[in-house]
Amino acid sequence: MSKPIIRAMGASLLAGGMVMSLSAFAAEGLYTMDELGDANVFDSTGEEIGEVEDILMSNDMSVHSLVIQTGEILGLGGNEVVAERGTFTVVTESDNAGFDSVEYEVHMEMTQDELKKLPEYNEDWWNQTSQSLQQAWENTKEVSESAWENTKQASSSAWYNVKQGVEEMGDEVEQATE
DSSP states (O other), X not given: OHHHHHHHHHHXXXXXXXXXXXXXXXXXXXXXXXXXXXXEEEOTTSOEEEEEXXXXXXXXXXXXXXXXXXXXXXXXXXXXXXXXXXXXEEEEXXXXXOTTOOOEEEEESSOHHHHTTSOBOSHHHHHHHHHHHHHHHHHHHHHHHHHHHHHHHHHHHHHHHHHHHHHHHHHHHHHHHO
């Protein structure tokens, strides 16, 4: 009698685990890097401040940051600054953006004075950021491996406790029916 209960409990735990691992992902738009690379950039007041010069990707191939060309006049002057993900929003320029006519605007969540404080895109920034991201990646791998081991141990312990409880419950049911 206890084996069917154990199987039912095991199936419930397995189904619950699958549901948790298949948690919903937020729907995201589809963006073309080619068009984003030339998008006009606006500050928080709506004033145009430059355009996207480059798009920097992280190890997981998500957008890490945008390189923005600011202060350029007739192709001269200006500088390139780095705006990290979370400091800007990408929107389509018109509601009628179809497959062949997608154009974007980048809206910064800061004023021009705040934009002046963004790091300059240069070799020093590149080397420092690359090194920091690599270290973060290594730390994430270590933490993930540790979390996986802890999860395996906790699951094993929980499964053993459930099995013991179900067996005891089965014994009690058997004794009650005798």
